Amino acid sequence: MIEYLFFNKKISKLFTQIVQEKGIVWQQDHEAVQDAIIIKIPEDEISDELWDELDKRYDELSDQDQHLLEQEEALGDDQSAAGIYLQLANGKQTIAKVDPAIMNRILGVLSIEEFNEFLEVIVSSVENPDDTAICQNSLIDSTEK
Numbered sequence: 001m002i003e004y005l006f007f008n009k010k011i012s013k014l015f016t017q018i019v020q021e022k023g024i025v026w027q028q029d030h031e032a033v034q035d036a037i038i039i040k041i042p043e044d045e046i047s048d049e050l051w052d053e054l055d056k057r058y059d060e061l062s063d064q065d066q067h068l069l070e071q072e073e074a075l076g077d078d079q080s081a082a083g084i085y086l087q088l089a090n091g092k093q094t095i096a097k098v099d100p101a102i103m104n105r106i107l108g109v110l111s112i113e114e115f116n117e118f119l120e121v122i123v124s125s126v127e128n129p130d131d132t133a134i135c136q137n138s139l140i141d142s143t144e145k
Helices: 008-021 047-077 100-108 112-127 134-144
Strands: 001-005 027-031 036-043 082-087 093-098
Touching: 001 008, 001 047, 008 036, 008 047, 082 100, 082 112, 093 100, 100 112
Parallel strands: none
Antiparallel strands: 001 036, 027 036, 082 093
């Protein structure tokens, strides 16, 4: 299954209308951690060309979805919030709440790709603890190359 994530009902409805027009079978779920709408589409029922078209439309709608989410947050209470979306190895998803000032400082120094790589290492280390000394890991890594 391929999953498309939306935060705004109107935007998700625009996407599902496109999916229906193409005759694609889909499911809708609610993701409680982020209070989001997930549209699920079976991978094996669609051609690559149709996937490309859906991904392009999703990217366009996702920008609108993000903009509306930011507007809603700006109109909400005066509390600032930031979150880091984490994908766990078992398929579960979670969000880590972070102080927006810290998040801005991190992203002021690292690219989003670098930050995501860093997070993947942290999540993997938490899910697969390794108590060997860091110098032993460095020696193992250098001999594997």
